[in-house]
Amino acid sequence: MKVIGLSGWSGAGKTTLLTRVIPYLLGRGLRVSVIKHAHHDFDVDVPGKDSWVHRQSGATEVLVSSSRRWALMHELRETGEPRLPELLAKVSRVDLVIVEGFKREQHRKIEVHRLANKKPLLFPDDPNIVGIATDAAIETALPLAHLDDVEAIAGLMQRSAIPVEDVLATRASEA
Secondary structure, eight states: OEEEEEEOOTTSOHHHHHHHHHHHHHHTTOOEEEEEOOSSOOOOSOTTSHHHHHHHTTOSEEEEEOSSOEEEEEOOTTSOOOOHHHHHTTSOOOSEEEEESOTTSSSOEEEEEOGGGOOOOSGGGOTTEEEEEESSOOOOSSOEEETTOHHHHHHHHHHHOEEHHHHHHHHHHHO
């Protein structure tokens, strides 16, 4: 299992890009999962439903299962936000895990940059950025791909991805 991140400012088009890259990678026979970082409180549960009531009652975890999918919700309560290596250890084995966000974590990332967003580039200050998907002309030695070139971006992601064990090792070295 390999890992690559997509990093960029809000509004750069990370999610839109993923909705185009994932089907391309699936068409190439890869199994793909995504870990998405949210900067705000979010809910995947419906207020009033049994699983929501269980969480509100204080359950640390609630697993909901059906014939079509299952979801595990884990309440952090008073504990801190988990780091990326901890989350990677929880996902099922696939060929490629794409990490959206987590721009402060120490894993390989491709920066998604949109000129109209009028935000500064991240790569000059982040040595973990190994390529850029953009619609702008940028002077850099890093590999570049145009935001509309899904094949080039998918190739860049595959070439830049590292084994999950390498990312998990960062947790051990930080401890």
